[in-house]
Structure formats: structure tokens, C-alpha cells
Amino acid sequence: MASRRYGACVLYQRAAVLRMMCRGMSAAADLHSQVDFLKGEPHRNHPGVTNLKTLRLPEELQVAARCIIQRAEVPRLADRAHSLTNFLWSRKSPVEESSLRKRAVKLEKELWEKEMEKKADIDEQLLEDRIRKKVFSELKKTTYHWKTTRYDEELGVVYMAARLAGGYAAVKRALNEIKKKDSSFAPQSLLDFGSGLGTVVWASHSYWGDSLKEMVCVDSSGPMNVLAERLLKGDEERVEPHIKQVYFRQFLPVSPKVQFDLVVAAFTLSELQNVKEREDTVLTLWRKTSSYLVLVENGTKEGHQMLMEARDTLLKKQDKIVHDIRPAAVFAPCPHERTCPKLASAITTPCNFNQMYQPLPLPGRNERQTEKFSYLILARTELEGTESEGVDWGRLISPVKRRTRHVHCRMCCPDGKLQHLVVTARKQSRDVYRCARSSDWGDRLPMLQGDDEDAESGSER
Numbered sequence: 519m520a521s522r523r524y525g526a527c528v529l530y531q532r533a534a535v536l537r538m539m540c541r542g543m544s545a546a547a548d549l550h551s552q553v554d555f556l557k558g559e560p561h562r563n564h565p566g567v568t569n570l571k572t573l574r575l576p577e578e579l580q581v582a583a584r585c586i587i588q589r590a591e592v593p594r595l596a597d598r599a600h601s602l603t604n605f606l607w608s609r610k611s612p613v614e615e616s617s618l619r620k621r622a623v624k625l626e627k628e629l630w631e632k633e634m635e636k637k638a639d640i641d642e643q644l645l646e647d648r649i650r651k652k653v654f655s656e657l658k659k660t661t662y663h664w665k666t667t668r669y670d671e672e673l674g675v676v677y678m679a680a681r682l683a684g685g686y687a688a689v690k691r692a693l694n695e696i697k698k699k700d701s702s703f704a705p706q707s708l709l710d711f712g713s714g715l716g717t718v719v720w721a722s723h724s725y726w727g728d729s730l731k732e733m734v735c736v737d738s739s740g741p742m743n744v745l746a747e748r749l750l751k752g753d754e755e756r757v758e759p760h761i762k763q764v765y766f767r768q769f770l771p772v773s774p775k776v777q778f779d780l781v782v783a784a785f786t787l788s789e790l791q792n793v794k795e796r797e798d799t800v801l802t803l804w805r806k807t808s809s810y811l812v813l814v815e816n817g818t819k820e821g822h823q824m825l826m827e828a829r830d831t832l833l834k835k836q837d838k839i840v841h842d843i844r845p846a847a848v849f850a851p852c853p854h855e856r857t858c859p860k861l862a863s864a865i866t867t868p869c870n871f872n873q874m875y876q877p878l879p880l881p882g883r884n885e886r887q888t889e890k891f892s893y894l895i896l897a898r899t900e901l902e903g904t905e906s907e908g909v910d911w912g913r914l915i916s917p918v919k920r921r922t923r924h925v926h927c928r929m930c931c932p933d934g935k936l937q938h939l940v941v942t943a944r945k946q947s948r949d950v951y952r953c954a955r956s957s958d959w960g961d962r963l964p965m966l967q968g969d970d971e972d973a974e975s976g977s978e979r
Contacts, residue, residue: 555909555949565698565962566957571874575720576720579686581752582753592675592676596883600680609788611824613662614793626653674741678745682717682878684877684887689717689784693722696849696850703779704729705809706730707730707777707780707808708734708781709781710782711783712785713736713742714746716746716750720761732763735767736766743768747759777805777808778806779808779810785815785816787799787825788815796828801832801835805839805841809897812895816890817868817891818892821870821892823861825893832846844898845898846897848897849896849897850893851869851930853962856933872959873888873891909965912931912939913962914960918958926940927963939965941954
């Protein structure tokens with residue numbers, strides 16, 4: 519009898535605990551459902567969705583590119599385009615002089631110590647010369663030899679075949695963050711630094727063609743500027759350009775007081791020789807920014823590192839020349855302004871995103887491809903009234919894993935941490951759950967109060 523009573527008591531306690539848990543989950547779901555973060559949008563198009571479907575080049579741009587490529591008759595174009603793509607993707611950052619000097623001193627010290635252990639009677643001057651030659655030879659073998667890529671007309675056509683569609687896809691996807699999150703933004707002026715073939719102009723025009731009145735493209739390569747202008751005119755010299763008010767320059771506007779509503783530098787920081795040059799360039803571009811500065815790079819460790827350097831420069835360093843006192847604020851993709859948790863982890867991985875696109879229809883390149891890129895958007899002022907009160911948004915940093923009645927989401931959160939969030943309709947709410955199922959890598963997801971209780975916090979593995 520006593521054992522039966524004890525068993526009944528245990529079952530009663532377990533039932534009571536389950537009822538309390540259910541009431542708690544129900545209360546959390548009710549709290550979540552009270553927050554209107556959808557703003558009348560369907561779940562599949564909630565405010566955090568910024569991914570785009572497979573992108574195609576504008577018809578006018580695609581036709582012009584094909585005409586230019588056919589007329590150029592570049593030998594082995596497909597092979598050279600493939601090689602250039604691989605080169606640009608695998609390109610490392612230039613080795614800094616300070617780092618090279620430290621390596622040389624360390625190596626020289628090790629060689630001297632080895633010679634001293636021999637205790638041989640050798641002429642010091644001869645030994646010093648021999649050690650210096652060894653140091654120079656070793657550094658020459660082991661140091662990455664970075665060099666500036668100089669584009670003539672032929673290499674520009676190869677670049678067009680290799681990168682026109684992919685570059686356009688990355689830029690358009692990055693700009694969609696502004697279009698989606700700040701729908702009232704209507705820029706009148708654009709500055710594209712390191713403009714190359716002018717993909718930024720085409721991508722920006724697709725969003726704000728009605729408002730843009732002045733677009734300045736700056737690229738040090740004269741042949742690239744000529745190709746970009748030919749693309750605008752459909753490769754016909756006497757025809758009006760498809761997009762008007764586009765001006766090409768080889769140098770930035772001199773006056774530091776001249777600002778542009780939108781400033782973009784896509785795949786440009788990686789073309790600069792050292793940290794100091796990148797820092798000076800970022801500060802100069804920020805001075806010329808009235809509303810948004812957009813930086814895009816390859817989705818590699820080097821590309822991500824350069825963007826984080828730029829982020830730290832604008833958030834932490836004081837500019838000596840200040841004409842606009844409004845501070846920089848991170849707009850996207852980071853949901854915080856703390857140190858990037860991906861760089862803080864023991865094994866660093868780049869923060870990057872994917873965009874599907876249709877390449878130029880060239881031999882062997884008809885299937886859709888994926889552009890992997892990293893980006894950073896900074897704003898002059900924080901947006902007011904565009905986000906729902908009581909809602910913080912995290913960023914999905916890997917593909918969403920959809921399972922039966924739950925979704926696995928790896929997220930970068932507003933507290934500066936990486937989290938693995940398991941989203942269910944019972945824990946979060948039906949709305950949050952359906953939004954999670956409709957979201958993917960790169961989108962934002964609402965994180966309501968109580969979500970952190972259902973998360974596995976820590977470094978991404």
C-alpha cells in the first residue's frame with residue numbers, strides 16, 4: 519500500500535510540473551503574439567527577410583556585355599575568366615611591413631644562435647652577410663607576394679566575363695538591406711569608389727532609379743571606366759546611355775565638404791596595399807557619406823577581416839577632419855556594435871552570405887551560380903520608428919535547418935553572442951515559428967523576451 523501511495527504521489531508531482539511548464543510556455547507564446555513585428559506582412563515576407571531569389575543582370579546590361587565580349591575576341595576567354603575568378607577569390611591580404619620586419623628579426627636571431635652554438639672561429643662580418651642573405655632568401659620563399667592588378671582593355675573584358683554577374687548580385691543583395699529596412703530612403707546622389715564595370719550604378723538604379731539624379735563613378739583604371747560607359751550605352755557610341763547622370767572620374771572629388779546620400783565601395787578595399795591605406799580610404803569615404811556607406815568584399819577570411827577593420831575604424835577612431843559630426847552606427851549585417859564574435863572565437867570563420875545568380879550566357883556557364891560575399895553597411899543616424907517596440911532582431915549566420923515542428927537557427931544576437939536557437943510554435947509563438955521556417959541564411963529573425971532561455975549560447979562550432 520505504501521509503495522502504491524508513493525507511486526501515485528510521484529505521478530501527481532510530475533503532472534503538476536508538466537502543467538506549470540505548459541502554462542509557462544503558453545504565457546511566453548502569448549507574450550510573443552502580443553508584439554506586432556509582422557506589421558501586416560505575411561510570414562514568408564516578414565520585415566527581416568532580405569534574401570533575394572536568383573538574380574539576373576538587367577536585360578540592357580546583359581545584351582551590352584555580350585556585344586562587347588563578342589567584339590573583343592579575347593583568346594581563351596573562358597579559361598582566363600575562370601583563372602581570374604580563382605585568383606581574386608584566393609587572394610590574400612598584403613603582408614604589413616611591421617609584420618615582415620618582426621619575422622626578419624626573429625629569423626636573424628635564430629640563425630645567430632645556431633652559429634654561436636657551433637663555437638667556430640669565423641669572421642663576424644662574413645657571418646653577418648651570410649645570415650642576412652639567408653634571412654632574405656627565406657622571407658622571399660615564405661612571404662605572400664601581393665601585387666596590384668592593373669586592368670587594360672583586354673583584362674577588363676576578362677573581368678567582365680568572370681565577375682560582372684556575381685558582383686552585381688552581391689551588391690544588389692547588400693543594398694536590399696537598406697531598401698527593406700528603410701523604405702523611405704530616396705537617395706539623390708551616389709558615389710561608387712572603385713567602380714570597375716559600374717555594377718553599383720545598375721544595382722542602385724534598380725531600387726532608386728526615380729530619385730537618383732547624380733552618380734559619380736571613381737576608378738583609377740581608365741580602360742575600366744571606358745568599358746563601364748560602353749555598357750551604359752549598349753556598346754553604341756552615339757546612343758543615349760540607358761542610365762543618365764552618370765559621371766566617370768579617376769580620382770575622388772577634392773572638396774571634403776561634398777557629400778553623397780549613398781557611398782559604395784565594392785571589392786575595393788582588397789585592392790589597397792596596407793592597413794593604413796585602407797583606414798585612410800574608409801575615413802575619406804565616410805566624410806563623403808551623408809546617409810549610408812556600403813562596403814562589399816569576397817566572403818573569405820581576408821574580406822571579412824578588412825570589413826571589421828573598417829568597422830572598428832569608424833566606430834572607435836577619431837577622425838582629424840570632421841565636417842559632419844553625426845556618428846557612425848552599424849546598420850547591417852551586425853545586430854550589435856561589439857567585437858565580432860566570429861573573430862573572437864578560437865577558430866575564426868568569416869561572416870559571409872550567399873546570393874544565387876544567373877551568369878552571363880557564355881560557353882559552359884549556363885547554370886545558376888552562387889556568389890559568396892561579406893558586407894558592411896554604416897549609417898549616419900540610427901533609424902527611428904522603423905522597428906517594432908519590444909523586438910530585437912538577430913541575424914541568421916548559417917542555413918536554417920527545418921525539422922518536424924521545430925527549426926534550428928544559428929544566430930548572431932544583439933548581445934554580441936552567437937547562439938543556437940531552437941524555435942517552436944509552443945516556446946516562441948506561432949508567428950515567430952512560421953517566420954523562422956520562412957527565413958534563411960542572411961535574413962533577420964525577431965528575438966522576443968524569453969528567447970534567450972531557449973537558446974544554447976556560446977561560440978559557433
